[in-house]
Amino acid sequence: MLTGYKDRLQVDAQYPKWINLSFQFKALILSDLSLSSIPQFLFYQQKLRVIDLSHNKLKEKFPIWLLQNNSNLKFMNLRNNSFVGQLYLPSYAIGNMVWLDLSNNHFTGKLLEDFGDKLLGLQYLNLSQNQFEGTLPSSLGKIRDLVNLDLAFNFFLGEVPNELLVGCSKLEHLRLSHNRFNGQFFSSEFNLSSLFQLELNNNEFTGSLLNVNLETLNILDVSNNYLRGPIPAWANKVSWLISMRNNSFEGQFPCQQPMSASLLFMDLSHNFLFGPLPSCIDFTNIVDIHLEGNKFTGLLQDFLPNSSSCLSVLNLRDNSLSGVIPNLIGTFLNLKLLLLGKNHLKGSIPKTLCLLKNISIMDLSSNSLSGTIPSCFQNLTFGVMEKHNETLEQDQLQIMNEFIDENHIYGDLIKKNLDLVIDIEAIGLNEIYLVDKNRGRSYKGSILNFMSALDMSCNDLTGEIPQELEKFTQIRALNLSHNHFTGSIPVTLSKLSKIESLDLCCNNLSGNIPPELTNLNFLEVFNVSYNNLSGQIPKKGQFSTFEESSYEGNQFLSELPLEKGCTTNIETPHFESLASDATKGKWYEVDLPAFHACFFPAYVVFFLLIVSLLYINPHWLKRPLHFILNINYLLNLALFNILSR
Template sequence: MWSGAIPPSIMALHSLRALSLSFNMFNGSLPNPGLCELKRLQELDLSQNNFEGTFPPCLNNLTSLKLLDISDNLFSKTLSSDLIQSLPLSLEFIDICHNNFQGLFSFSSIGNYSKLEVFMLTGYNDRLQVDAQYPKWINLLFQFKALILSDLSLNSIPQFLFYQQKLRVIDLSHNKLKEKFPIWLLQNNSNLKFMNLRNNSFVGELYLPSYEIRNMVWLDLSNNHFTGKLLEDFGDKLLGLQYLNLSQNQFEGALPSSLGNMRDLVYLDLAFNFFSREVPNELLVRCCKLKHLRLSYNRFNGQFFSSKFNLSTLFHLELNNNEFTGSLLNVKLETLEILDVSDNYFKGPIPTWANQVSWLISMRNNSFEGQFPCQQPMSTLLLFLDLSHNFLFGPLPSCIDFTSIVEIHLEGNKFTGLLQNFLPNFSSSLSVLNLRENSLSGVIPDLIGTFINLKLLILGKNHLKGSIPKTLCLLENISIMDLSSNSLSGTIPSCFQNLTFGVMKNDGETLVQDQLQILNEFTDENHIYGHLIKKNLDLVVDIMAVGLNEIYLVDKNRGSSYKGSILNFMSTLDMSCNDLTGEIPQELEKFTQIRALNLSHNQLTGSIPVTLSRLSMIESLDLCCNNLSGNIPPELTNLNFLEIFNVSYNNLSGQIPKKGQFSTFEESSYEGNQFLFEPSLEKCCITNIKTPHLESLASNVTKGKWYEVDLLAFRACFFPTYVIFFLLIVSLLYINPHWLKVPLYFISNINYLLNLSFFNKLSC
């Protein structure tokens, strides 16, 4: 591989007809006017380097030049009309894709290139735009055979395409086209082999010409807004199709049985639509060349693996997130590299051929039962294994090869046994180990500390016991650790300060990526796009990657499943619901990037460390149901991202902070602490015991001051009551006059005593 500048000695080769410097590391600007001295040059390929600046205007002197490929470089100048028109008119092939060009490109600038057959241009960060319109008085002389205009923010199909009759390849992907399917492109170009309209906003139903489209090999309409059902004769009109991608649209209804007539089909992707009913048997029996089949995220049902299933050469099979039923015992797929049947209704034992799948196995959320078949070792190339949320039992699979495996998800089953009998002594590849919600017993083995690249360790909801091994402190790349709901005892190791719980990098996304490459299907006869260099138009399209992380965590007081890129922003330590003792280590202050810390439901003692105020990124802190004492450090109010804070049911005392985020926390965050009080109340305890007096007082406080009286209501009640009472007394005395003597006698005695007291004072 060459690097640096282009050797000047090449410029002395005046008779040179073809020059290819592709796939090197040349950099700097192009020699000027060095290349322009090669007057007989017909083909110049500078692709896949690090050239920058712009190409020399003097290339116009190369009057014999037919092929120019400067793709995949760092050219960044404005792609002006003058710059384009400086190229020789003899060009037949121009590829300027994957650079940093900017400005506005107009097709009128190449209108005079009558020999031009291949033109490739892609944008970069919306810096380059294409003028789809052109003045009608300009006569565009070219007739393209291949046109690629990708990622250019096009909002309408270029007008000149209405007059193109020789197209074999058309790529308008990753733009902003919002119109109906351009059926006229098929009608005007009978030799069209490749059509890519991916990632636009095409709408409406998908209509095809009334006749068979014989030459079409590749059709990609994915990630648009197509609706309705596929035509019943869809497959009959595209009999020669090898690649069909209709994923991420809004198609609905049953698949037409005519798809089974597409006998040359190699890749079929119908994922992320609303297709329903059973997959037609014709597709599963006749399309024997299928290697890649994606039906995930639809509403298909019925038995997919019937007795007539005949797709024995599949490499890639994704059926996840449908309603398929039945078992996998009726078929034998020994060539599979990717198998995803998750989130369906499959049941029965896992077939023995499953452990020969070489890249990815995902069977989560089904009803598989029994033990995993380990009659023979699993593939040494296996990267991803997900058997979670089934009814598997017995010991953990002993046939897993830890040589290259990256993720293991076995949670939500009934696996038993000792963890140390399952794990190897060392693993340099394992990144995710999820064994949550099983019946594993014994201690956490020390050898986990040798898994140097482990980022997610999920062991919650098992029957593990013993102390937390200090070897876990060696997991310097850990981001999520869940040891909750076990019977772990002892103290929290202070060496946890070595764990930074940093946010994951480049994880949580996709694990396995596949590619499909159909060579030389789109080049003209005898490599017309390159006489000497033989520049083939090899089109490689990435298949949607599979193998997303899906992790169940209790975070912010609720249990949720997290999947995909969201895991990139999570970092959690959960040791709740154990029997841990001792104090919270001061060293936890080193977790500056952690988002959630849960130490609840243990037997921790001592005070809440002030150093927890240094967890600047924390969003959830749960310390409830322990034996913590002392006050709540006011320094914790500096945690600006804190959404959940719970210290209930401890022995805390003192004043509750009411600054910053702490002003939003409810009383339930502090209940069960008899000596905590609000700042506004003088040592009024926050407790779960509520007396009627306090409840009445609290009720009155919410309505106003307790001593305030409504005078209007008081008068309305008092005077009628007074009148009724007076009339009642008068009536009683009238009925029985004898009762009147009693009060009169009482008054007479009082009067006698007062007079006697008065005369006694006078006599003194």
Template sequence: MELKWLLICLILWFQVIGYNGCFEEERLALLQFKASLESHEYGSKFPILPSRIDEPENNCCEWERVSCNSISAHVIHLSLDNIWNYDGTEVYDDETIYDLKVSIFQHFKELRSLNLSYNNFGAFVEKEGLERLSNLKKLKVLDLRFNRFNRGILSWVTRMTSIKILNLGSNYIEGSFPCQELIILQNLEVLDLSDNDFNGTLPMQELASLQNLKKLDLSDNRFNCTLTIPDFIAFKSLEILDLSWNDMNGTTLPPYMWAPPSLKALSLGGNKFQGSLSSLCGLKRLEKLDLAKNMFGGNFPLCLHNLTSFRYLDLSYNNFSGQIPSSWLSSLKSLNYINIRHNLFEGLFSFDLFANHSSLELVDFSDNKIMFETKYSGWVPPFQLKVLVLQNCHLSRIPKFLHHQFRLQMVDLSKNKIHQRFPTWLLDNNTELAHLILKNNSFIGPFHLPSNSSFNISSLDVSDNYFNGQLQEIGESMFPNIMVLNLSKNHFQGDFLFSPGDNCKLTSLDLSFNSFSGEVPEKMISSCTSLEIIKLSHNNFHGKIFTAQFNLTSLWSLHLNDNSFMGTLSSISINQFSKLSVLDLSNNRFHGEIPRSMNSITTLLHVNLSHNSFRGEVSCKFFSAIYVDLSYNNFSGSLPSCFKIPSKFKKTRYINLQGNRLTGSIPDDFLNQSRLLVLNLKDNSLSGSIPNKFGTFPKLRALLLGGNYLNGCVPNWLCELNELNFLDLSRNSFSGSIPNCLYNLSFGRTKVDGDLFETQLLFGHLFYYVYISIDALGETHLYGEQQNYISVDPKIEFVTKYMPYNYMGHILNLMSGLDLSQNKLTGEIPFELGKLFQIHALNLSYNQLIGSIPETFSNLTALESLDLSYNHLSGEIPFSLIDLHFLEVFTVAYNNLSGRIPDMKAQFSTFDNSSYEGNPFLCGPQIGKKCNNELPNSPPMVHAELEDGKWHEIDRLVLFTSFSVSFAIFFVGVITILHVNPYWRGRPFHHTEQFVLSCYYVVYDTFSKLLFGRLFP
């Protein structure tokens, strides 16, 4: 009895006073864990487990990241997440995989939660300690998210059978679903295996043996099965099920009894489900439904009207159609989030339907066929939205109910037809508004805000509207938190007045496609060191921008093209542009040499210095970028030898050196770029032959060497470039015959997916994306993120239809051409060229080609331009060329062709004398020369009028000639008869006299009767 009271007193004493100090075994284990981390390369750079951890007298229960039981003093919580980045910097290598010494944790026998997430752990130092982990009988929570563990981690986890919450999300576990390992953990309530690499089917019936399971997250894997009824019927306690972003499919979901009635949240987004939703009608407790990005379609099933507990509803990116069920929508009084964007809903919608939705915070109805009621109906909404997205909703005015919203954080009304002035009241009413997107509308007038106002805006996009006039001064006091400002594609003019403070947060500025003038504000280029993207292109800015004050050290994309900037680049230092990836200075007035410091910027991916006055030699350093355009400058000297460029820089895809003063021959070791797609060396003074190593560009799509002094034969190895779409060797001195193997080249037969022609070359656009999430408590959170990618359309200049055209974007996948004109080529035209079925332009003019025009050219059904002029071709023009229905330009002028010109049918009816001149032995109506022997040279004209009924099938020359001759004979005959016979010569006068007298008496008699009738009625 006394022992019992003594024990009670000891317990009470420990509760009041507590145990002073942690267990030595656990303290030493923590020190051992720290030592194992410090042995890594980055371990000594971070304060791992700080707070005087190395002092032996310290109590480990007071250390950071460690929590102990207040009575027993045993360690019960270890928060060892994100160790390598604990000080808030990211200097460790993301690719580094760190070892984990798991046997250390066997010493924490009272441990209840262990968090090792965000650490890049991926391997075990030893495995002999794994069996001892079964001693952790009190461990309830194990968080191993965002590591590099593979399937081997399961042998560790399954030894801790007491676990209730297991998170293995965002690791590298692959293969089939580990059902046999996981069903050992019978106490599991939460299982998260999201963002791994599982595949195959889901053994859900076996997994249902986990009777306590409440949350199951298998999203972001590669499961490719179809859901069936037995898969889920055995789950008794499941409340949250997330199968989104897999490869699951099925024409319909299983019938409504497939899921437990306890289910509150169901996420199936990002799969391939389709068909009806009637299977969900029995889930009356469902609060969250995510079906986004599937293939569901049709109208809403009526039975869903019974589900009135929804708080979160996402049906976006499907094919639902018909009208939104207004009665059902108005009954969802607990609704917090609704997203139905990118469907086929239609009809008239009024926000009055939300008159009883006091919890509504997020609405996205974008990209449907709905017509919105925007007039004021007198109602005051009970809700206060945080997010409203109405992209492409056919709005002509801003909805009136927004006048009663005061907690908005994001408004996106882009891609509509709103024709109003800028809604200043929207900013005044919503002091928390951070993201306002009004791009691609018809807003008008000046863009003026109250000068004494201060707004919380962090991203403002009013691009592609009709704002005009002088832009008011934008200062730090007006937009103290502005990060993204997009005013592009408007009609602003005058100086750009910008006065940032010392705490400038601006990261992206786009003023392109306006009429701004003057110089760039000095304060902007000296104080806004956080600027990452600047787009000032297509304006009238002038002056020098690269001065000593230029201090944009965070810049990675700079677009100054199509202005009047001037000066040199001599002041640029590598420290200023250490992060620069995109530089576009084209179409300005820059001059001078490129400084060596710029050649040392290894981060450059896109360089466009075209249409300036830069001079000096071309450096190999440029060819480490993906896109290089130095065309139309004054670069001189010979091409460099860049074959030994390091392999890590072998990523160049586009090189344009056209229109410079480059001389000498093309080095054999000019380039070693296996991924090169476009090489343009046109309009220089290069000489010699084409190097054989050009054949090492297997992906080359365009080789443009025209306008140089190149000579020799057209090499046969060019035929190995079988993906070539454009080949221009014109205006050189090539001799010999045309290789008959050129038909091996693509010239449009091969469509390119990715790389260059199907998509844009580099990293896309000035863009600020806002992520929206709702936490477990129902709170809406917005996360802004800059999308650092720039859109660059590769450009190819090619002469066709007598004109130089610049082909860009997707048209490059539709256009192709071969230009060998203005050389010294001899021999016959290879008939094999008739196998280039998809070629659009073929120019062989100004050579010394002989022989006939191949009949196989009638197979070039996509041909738009054919120029064979100024050669020595003989024979007839094949009549089969009439079948080229897309031919717009055709010329065979100045050859030795003979015979009848093909009939004026189809496209050949549009070609005049200029297409055939200089061929004295040709004949036909096109050149006004009659053919003496038509039948042998032309097909029979039997029933020609029945073929297509066109007037131009009649021989007009014969018609006009015969008519003129017949008329002349008739006229001369009449005159001759009248001259010979006096009687007939007088007869016309006699008949004329009789006719005149008859007319006189008729008129006289008529008037007499009328007059006599009136006088004597």
């Protein structure tokens, strides 16, 4: 047995002298050693049961000889290398192989039709993050003991073979996400009743979920497909993660019984769901709730609990919710993202929102909120989270797996390779939509950790913009446009040192634009159009790059910038300088020495060409002479007729 992790063991590509080539290893783990080629001494090994070359820099074809030389090989891990080419297997069945991980490489081509026939004993197969293509072979359905199948992030296409969905009844983890699969996955013959984890997201699957019952699921992700119909009753029994984002599900969410208390993540956004918000959600452990882009109605206070210590993301944008923002939201002390924009909310902004010390993105836009911005908003930091909250974040889930070995010799040795770490960000969850820098965009994954924004646009807010907003030193985007704010633009906004987008348009602001704002070095978008501003526009720094549209609608502002594309006074000097450099005079002046040098040789060549042609065939000379005589005769005849009159 030989092991080496993270450069604790140095291995030469040439076989080391201290290795006796007659010595046979049973387990060899050379993981994370920056190997650039497979060590030569492996060619002489014939009794290997465990081989782990993962997390290296190996760039060659699949080492089929390892399988041919070691008939007892059970565990093979080559993940996170740079293996290339098509995956070829020996011509015979490999009966002892239980665990095969080739993920995160550069394998290409189709899987062989007899792929499943040669690996009938597999329990774990991971081919994810490669470049495999084509349809799946139906022989995969013959691997009856398969427990984990991961084909995510490839270019597979077509329908999933029915043999797989019927024959692999022991499957617990199935990942087909980020491919090009289509057709109906949940057929009437679907027989995967033991599934723990099912990820089908980012494909082109159709049909509904009514034909199956998957109450055993802890993880379900069918987002970004073409699924339709009602959400089945078993969906509210999913224990950890449920994502149905961006499909065509319709109707009300089934709430015949409470959802699981262990649910961490829920995303039903961008469907056609209606009725009241799901009242059966258990807020005990849930971290993220995304219900954006549906037709939910009702009052927020009927949906939210009295408090929640875990909730980090509450996304209810683009629905038809009504009523006021309830005060109890202020009790969700770990809330980082609060998105209530594009609803029918009214009333004032509750001061309890000032208790959300960990908030980084707040969207209250496109409602009917009135009153002023509470001065206690200075207590919010937008992007600077308190340290105590870091321990509460649940970004990963770990699933323990067991390497089945009859003698239990290698289980502890390779245990680190058997734990399936599920990264919430990696499976496409936690995505939000914001209007930022004058255009809408989606933010997802780790980028959300660096984004901070406050959007109160398109409401009926009044009063002055609070001076206390200077406390938002980490904020990236601030949008107060389309309200009824009065007074001047606070000079204190110049302290928003990280801001990239500042939109104050369509209000009743007056006074000048503070020149101190030119100190905002990261500002890319600035809009104060349609106010009552006056005075000069700052010209320093990036303010000289903002277009006229950023200032229009302020009739007392002076020295508006020219629109980009107006070239009347810019291009003329440019062309003059080009003419001066090229000719040192007028454009039509001719360089006489150059003209003579080109003209006279050309004239001589043309003359000699004519003489040569006439010398070769003298009869050609008669034709032009005959033509000249005819012309002369016609001219004389015409002259005679004129004189005779």
